[in-house]
Amino acid sequence: MSGNQAPMRERAKAFFEDLQDRICAEIERLDGKQKFREDRWEYAPSGEASLRSGGGGGITRVIAEGAVFEKGGVNTSAVAGRLPEKMAQRMKVGEGDFFACGISLVLHPRSPHVPTVHMNMRYLEVQPDDGSPLDGWFGGGADLTPYYLNRDDAKHFHQALKQACDAHDPEHYPRFKQWCDEYFVVKHRGEARGVGGIFFDYLRGNLEGDFPFVQDAGNAFLAAYPPIVERRMHDAYDDAQRQWQLVRRGRYVEFNLVYDRGTLFGLETKGRIESILMSLPPHVSWVYDHQPEPGSPEAELVAVLREPVAWV
Amino acid sequence: MSGNQAPMRERAKAFFEDLQDRICAEIERLDGKQKFREDRWEYAPSGEASLRSGGGGGITRVIAEGAVFEKGGVNTSAVAGRLPEKMAQRMKVGEGDFFACGISLVLHPRSPHVPTVHMNMRYLEVQPDDGSPLDGWFGGGADLTPYYLNRDDAKHFHQALKQACDAHDPEHYPRFKQWCDEYFVVKHRGEARGVGGIFFDYLRGNLEGDFPFVQDAGNAFLAAYPPIVERRMHDAYDDAQRQWQLVRRGRYVEFNLVYDRGTLFGLETKGRIESILMSLPPHVSWVYDHQPEPGSPEAELVAVLREPVAWV
Numbered sequence: 151m152s153g154n155q156a157p158m159r160e161r162a163k164a165f166f167e168d169l170q171d172r173i174c175a176e177i178e179r180l181d182g183k184q185k186f187r188e189d190r191w192e193y194a195p196s197g198e199a200s201l202r203s204g205g206g207g208g209i210t211r212v213i214a215e216g217a218v219f220e221k222g223g224v225n226t227s228a229v230a231g232r233l234p235e236k237m238a239q240r241m242k243v244g245e246g247d248f249f250a251c252g253i254s255l256v257l258h259p260r261s262p263h264v265p266t267v268h269m270n271m272r273y274l275e276v277q278p279d280d281g282s283p284l285d286g287w288f289g290g291g292a293d294l295t296p297y298y299l300n301r302d303d304a305k306h307f308h309q310a311l312k313q314a315c316d317a318h319d320p321e322h323y324p325r326f327k328q329w330c331d332e333y334f335v336v337k338h339r340g341e342a343r344g345v346g347g348i349f350f351d352y353l354r355g356n357l358e359g360d361f362p363f364v365q366d367a368g369n370a371f372l373a374a375y376p377p378i379v380e381r382r383m384h385d386a387y388d389d390a391q392r393q394w395q396l397v398r399r400g401r402y403v404e405f406n407l408v409y410d411r412g413t414l415f416g417l418e419t420k421g422r423i424e425s426i427l428m429s430l431p432p433h434v435s436w437v438y439d440h441q442p443e444p445g446s447p448e449a450e451l452v453a454v455l456r457e458p459v460a461w462v
Numbered sequence: 463m464s465g466n467q468a469p470m471r472e473r474a475k476a477f478f479e480d481l482q483d484r485i486c487a488e489i490e491r492l493d494g495k496q497k498f499r500e501d502r503w504e505y506a507p508s509g510e511a512s513l514r515s516g517g518g519g520g521i522t523r524v525i526a527e528g529a530v531f532e533k534g535g536v537n538t539s540a541v542a543g544r545l546p547e548k549m550a551q552r553m554k555v556g557e558g559d560f561f562a563c564g565i566s567l568v569l570h571p572r573s574p575h576v577p578t579v580h581m582n583m584r585y586l587e588v589q590p591d592d593g594s595p596l597d598g599w600f601g602g603g604a605d606l607t608p609y610y611l612n613r614d615d616a617k618h619f620h621q622a623l624k625q626a627c628d629a630h631d632p633e634h635y636p637r638f639k640q641w642c643d644e645y646f647v648v649k650h651r652g653e654a655r656g657v658g659g660i661f662f663d664y665l666r667g668n669l670e671g672d673f674p675f676v677q678d679a680g681n682a683f684l685a686a687y688p689p690i691v692e693r694r695m696h697d698a699y700d701d702a703q704r705q706w707q708l709v710r711r712g713r714y715v716e717f718n719l720v721y722d723r724g725t726l727f728g729l730e731t732k733g734r735i736e737s738i739l740m741s742l743p744p745h746v747s748w749v750y751d752h753q754p755e756p757g758s759p760e761a762e763l764v765a766v767l768r769e770p771v772a773w774v
Contacts, residue, residue: 189751212750221750338729338738400742407719408729417650417720424751426650430712432749436742438524438533439501 158286158357159249162273162364163228166253167209169271169368170226173255174211176372177219180379184216186224191422193229204231206249210425214432218264218383222257223428227421233276234418240411243285244278248419252290253368254412256429257375262395263385265296265303265344266402267375268429270412271368287354288364291326292371293334294378295344295402297395299451301461303378304345308461310374311348311367318363326350331458336405341455343405347374394448396435403430470598470669471561474585474676475540478565479521481583481680482538485567486523488684489531492691496528498536503734505541516543518561522737526744530576530695534569535740539733545588546730552723555597556590560731564602565680566724568741569687574707575697577608577615577656578714579687580741582724583680599666600676603638604683605646606690607656607714609707611763613773615690616657620773622686623660623679630675638662643770648717653767655717659686706760708747715742 155161174186192207208227213219228251238245252272259266271290278285294307308327315322330349335342348367353360406413406429416426442448467473486498504519520539525531540563550557564584571578583602590597606619620639627634642661647654660679665672718725718741728738754760 187750214750221748223750338732338735396745403715403746404719404739407716420650423650427716427748428750430748432747433708434715434746434748435744436533436739436746437744438499438526438535438740439736 158273158361159228159251159275162288162361163226163251165361165365165368166226166228166251166271169371170209170211170224170253173253173371174224176376177213177222177224177257180376180383181213181216181218184213184219186211186213189425191425193227193231193421204229206230206251208422208425210422210428212428216260218259218261218379220258220260221428221432222255223425224253224255224257225425225428226253227251227425229419229421231419237415237418238276241276243276244280244282246276246278246280248277249275250415254429255371258399258431259379259383261383261385262297262387262391263382264379265294265382266399266431267295267371268293269368269371269375271364273364285354286357287352288357288360289351289353290364290367291330291333291347291349292367292374293330293344293347293349294375295398296451297398298391298447299345299454300382303381304459304461306378307345307347307374310370312462313373314363314366314370315348317366318359322350322363323348328458334405335409336401337409339401339404341401341452342458343402343455345454345461346458393435394442396433397437397440398451399431399434400436403434406430470585470673471540471563471587474600474673475538475563477673477677477680478538478540478563478583481683482521482523482536482565485565485683486536488688489525489534489536489569492688492695493525493528493530496525496531498523498525501737503737505539505543505733516541518542518563520734520737522734522740524740528572530571530573530691532570532572533740533744534567535737536565536567536569537737537740538565539563539737541731541733543731549727549730550588553588555588556592556594558588558590558592560589561587562727566741567683570711570743571691571695573695573697574609574699574703575694576691577606577694578711578743579607579683580605581680581683581687583676584724585676597666598669599664600669600672601663601665602676602679603642603645603659603661604679604686605642605656605659605661606687607710608763609710610703610759611657611766612694615693616771616773618690619657619659619686622682624774625685626675626678626682627660629678630671634662634675635660640770646717647721648713649721651713651716653713653764654770655714655767657766657773658770705747706754708745709749709752710763711743711746712748715746718742 206229233248269292326348518541545560581604638660
């Protein structure tokens with residue numbers, strides 16, 4: 151490693167912002183109608199968090215009412231502050247100051263034939279109050295949430311992520327695929343959020359070795375998702391299929407608000423609410439006791455969500 | 463008190479089920495089009511909870527696609543099982559077996575001029591493992607969530623609840639009104655869920671004295687809410703007002719899934735998911751950075767939600 155390199159927090163932030171630019175350009179190309187609206191914001195934590203070292207901000211980019219994307223956000227942020235006690239316990243780190251930067255995206259297509267997608271890559275640092283050394287780690291993940299199951303799409307998505315993983319460590323993909331299957335679960339429904347992908351956290355101890363993996367995994371989004379959009383975006387759908395999508399989006403909301411660590415981290419660290427909750431779908435329905443008809447394509451999806459599949 | 467009286471758990475359950483009947487009849491009368499669908503279910507907790515004493519069930523009644531009510535549920539349940547450790551800590555009681563019975567209702571009217579309403583009354587018992595005496599208490603509350611502020615409606619709702627409180631203890635209403643203002647807060651938005659009402663919990667130590675209050679507070683729903691529905695249900699509204707309602711319903715979902723104890727209790731004790739989540743609105747929108755126009759009726763509502771009002 152060269153001693154001249156910038157600190158990891160700067161290099162990670164620069165990578166995430168560059169990736170944001172490239173992904174937004176590709177999403178605008180796919181959409182063909184709408185452009186992202188950009189909001190730059192400053193992090194101004196209230197109370198305890200503002201006492202020291204608090205600051206930073208983010209670049210929120212949201213697309214809405216597009217031809218392909220009904221709503222989507224591709225956000226970056228880099229913030230520092232006091233780590234809330236609750237978060238420190240959950241992360242199993244000492245109390246102290248934190249720095250967090252990352253990219254987070256969720257895209258909700260208009261057509262029920264095009265899956266919703268999520269991707270997040272992040273770098274965190276905690277400087278414990280007790281004087282122990284700076285603790286830094288990467289985390290991230292990407293997962294696909296179809297409304298109708300298309301096995302080729304699921305395979306393609308997993309294959310692209312696997313390739314990025316395999317270039318660094320043959321154990322990454324199997325481990326991170328399983329972690330994803332375990333993480334993105336709507337526990338009270340006994341269902342996965344979608345067909346999975348990868349999820350990893352607390353990748354620490356070898357930051358210089360892990361950063362290239364995180365870069366490849368982030369870049370893999372562009373190979374994993376846009377081809378699926380292009381395959382499905384022109385497929386016709388009817389009102390019943392749209393209604394199914396709206397009901398399934400309710401499950402997405404349930405996961406994000408009840409279980410998602412990133413969302414809870416954002417709410418608890420008093421992040422910018424509109425940037426955090428850009429992940430919520432534009433239109434959602436909750437229908438009491440909605441059950442897909444046995445043997446239907448809707449029932450086929452739910453069956454797959456109840457039991458993780460080895461896609462590749 | 464007569465030694466011949468049935469145990470509180472039986473009397474409470476009987477009261478809640480009778481109240482459910484009376485409320486459903488009144489809601490059907492108001493709606494004029496749809497009737498409640500009833501689902502009776504049995505509580506079959508999995509894992510640890512099923513080891514001892516688990517059982518019971520509930521009566522879920524849901525109305526949908528009505529003339530006045532787009533979706534609503536008026537549920538009762540009476541279940542027993544093992545108290546999850548997390549819940550015991552939150553309730554500050556010892557680990558042990560629990561019994562819980564109650565009535566819970568949420569009504570989502572179709573018109574943005576008719577407020578959403580919630581009411582819950584419950585009786586809980588915990589039998590700690592350490593042999594200490596049975597611990598029983600009442601809890602409950604009722605709150606009103608308008609989409610457009612009507613001060614007379616808010617006053618009427620509070621007045622009806624205050625009357626039920628005042629008949630038992632002059633300190634009840636001020637205390638429970640404040641508790642409500644503090645409880646029904648969408649913290650990350652810095653907004654109350656609505657114009658409040660009453661909220662109370664851990665009413666213990668004098669069950670025979672508190673039960674009549676809980677009965678009066680439950681019965682007060684029929685004086686508090688239906689007259690507001692009758693006043694507003696014929697008011698005309700346009701698409702923009704409907705859109706505002708859908709966005710505000712998103713805040714309702716955010717509160718219920720992120721903060722509401724009753725919802726979390728249900729999810730964590732593996733209650734019947736469809737009965738717990740009947741509280742979620744039928745159609746909801748999340749619009750990025752939605753801000754009401756300054757000086758508009760929408761902005762007037764939000765201003766009131768940011769600062770609790772002494773309605774009576």
